Amino acid sequence: MATYVVVGLQYGDEGKGKITDVLSAKSDYVVRFQGGDNAGHTVYAGEEKFVLHLLPSGVLQCPGKCIIANGVVVNPKAFMHEISQIEEKGMRTDHVFISRRAHVIMPYHILLDTYREEEEGGTQIGTTKKGIGPCYEDKIARVGIRMVDLLNPEVLAEKIRKNLKIKNSLFEKYFEKPGIEFEEIYKEFLEIGQKLKHRIVDTEVELNQAIHDGKNILFEGAQALMLDIDFGTYPYVTSSSPSTGGVCTGAGVPPTSLQNLIGVAKAYTTRVGNGPFPTELNDELGEKMRKVGQEFGATTGRPRRTGWLDLVSLKHATMINGINNLVITKLDVLSGISSLKIATKYKTEDGKIIDYFTSSTTKLYNYEPIYEELEGWNEDISHARTYDELPNNAKKYIEFIEDYLGINVYLVSVGPERSQNIIRKELF
Ligand code: GDP
Ligand code: IMO
Ligand code: MG
Secondary structure (H helix, E strand, C coil): CCEEEEEECCCCCCCHHHHHHHHHCCCCEEEECCCCCCCCEEEEECCEEEEECCCCHHHHCCCCEEEECCCCEECHHHHHHHHHHHHHCCCCCCCEEEECCCEECCHHHHHHHHHHHHCCCCCCCCCCCCCHHHHHHHHHCCCCCEHHHHHCHHHHHHHHHHHHHHHHHHHHHHCCCCCCCHHHHHHHHHHHHHHHHHHEECCHHHHHHHHHCCCCEEEECCCCHHHCCCCCCCCCCCCCCCCCHHHHHHHCCCHHHCCEEEEEEECCEEECCCCCCCCECCCHHHHHHHHHCCCECCCCCCECEEECEEHHHHHHHHHHHCCCEEEEECHHHHCCCCEEEEEEEEECCCCCEECCCCCCHHHHCCCEEEEEEEECCCCCCCCCCCHHHCCHHHHHHHHHHHHHHCCCEEEEECCCECCCEEECCCCC
16 A cells, blocks of 8 residues: 555656556545646546546546645636536546645636737747646735635635736736626636535545555646756746656645656657757658657647657656656557667757756757667557567667666556556556
8 A cells, every 4th residue: 555656757648647547446546736627638448538637537447536636726617527528428526526725727817828828929838728827826926716715705706806906907908908807707606616615625634644544545747847847848838846746745745655656758759839849850750650649639639749759858857756667658659660769868059968958948949869779660569468578679669768767667558548558567
């Protein structure tokens, strides 16, 4: 009985949802600790496809509780929509709870996110326009609305009034757009509070008790380390800490309670949204990876940028996260590529060779990856269920990653289905 953390090591969409779903079958709790409905976690359960944005990916299989903890920013309308979608497919949702401390994404957050993205001359991050950044800004500025506030009419009215004063002035004067009326949103959010009140609970005490009692607790990250507000390619990042460190503040559990730190990486790299991407392939091969890997955003439908595996950034990600178990997904997508490149170093603009990730995002655009080339394989590996069934070159690819990072790959994913895994060591 132990704790498990699943985090993304690249730019998101590594397949965290699939892995969380698989591991959740034996979990007493599955906990989201950061991000919001900017996430898109795809889970195949038999014939059914589910794309979870805000609900923990454990919702389908976890026999215990699914928690949206304090560090998450919650769009309650998106939450209710997702709940009803799951219920329509005949699944239970009575085990889903939200922390009273979680911040609420309000309509003005979504507008602000959208106007900024559409502003000429602005820094276009390529956000999901879900209001994530503006909601976290209000949290830090101490003017945010929390889930618990939806249950208190006076507090909610006062907070909405104060916020609208400032936000409307920004909308009207700066963006030259219409503002939002108090009445338009106050009643609606009060009603939402009433609809959700049976799910709005304190989560940190229960989670700490569960840790004390030795339950299996799985913390599910959204986004990934290269989108981390501190350690990603700032400013082309999301507004939370999708690292293992984010679990402690995002769920209220101590660092000493975290045991199995599972980092998920694709066998290649993808990125959706703007920002540097040293190993990006803007050619036919990149197009092939997008097609074979079906690399289109689960939240926005945007085509994902594709490129070779980048071990320099992966090393940065495993270091910050303290990963002790690696998962490599989508190895099947690389079948049929005769020669595979893996970036192990960068050449800087003044010709220096480095093997660490830089904090200077602007410089990164001019860094040239230095590659090692490995021989590919032609076999379809999607039916492999044991490591030995993999072609030698596929094993060499995995072992190259392990050697560089000094971490064992405990699971290799070879397809989107629940069963398409090669598990080299049982963690649970
Ligand atoms: P997440 O955001 O990290 O949960 O990842 P997404 O769900 O956004 O994107 C991963 C995509 O790859 C989804 O469509 C998955 O169904 C799919 N997927 C996951 N693992 C594998 C795999 O090993 N092979 C293939 N071909 N697809 C996979
Ligand atoms: P999952 O959990 C991939 C990207 C956006 C944008 C940047 C900031 O499915 O891996 P935001 O809306 O968060 O302010 O956008 O982060 N982004 C993701 N990219 N997967 C995600 O989530 C992402 N969530 C945000 O495209 O570049
Ligand atoms: Mg995703």
